[in-house]
Amino acid sequence: MIAVKISLNSIDKVKSFVNDISGFNAEFDLVSGRYVIDAKSIMGIFSLDISKPIDLNIHTDDDEEIMEAIKPYLAE
Secondary structure (H helix, E strand, C coil): EEEECCCCCCCHHHHHHHHHHHCCEEEEEEECCCCCCCCCCHHHHHCCCCCEEEEEEEEEECCCHHHHHHHHEECC
């Protein structure tokens, strides 16, 4: 499992993030407090507070390609 913090602080960022990860055959979970939602769900993401960085857990073994795809969303 890979755990990173990402920033999805705009509607356009959320849309492009979901489009970028939807092609991967892996589980993506966003964790905000006690809530865990499927990161491939746009509606689920909008149920979270996206004004601050969110924890992203990726359940996969193929991490290089995924890390390259999510690089623009990584929180500083």
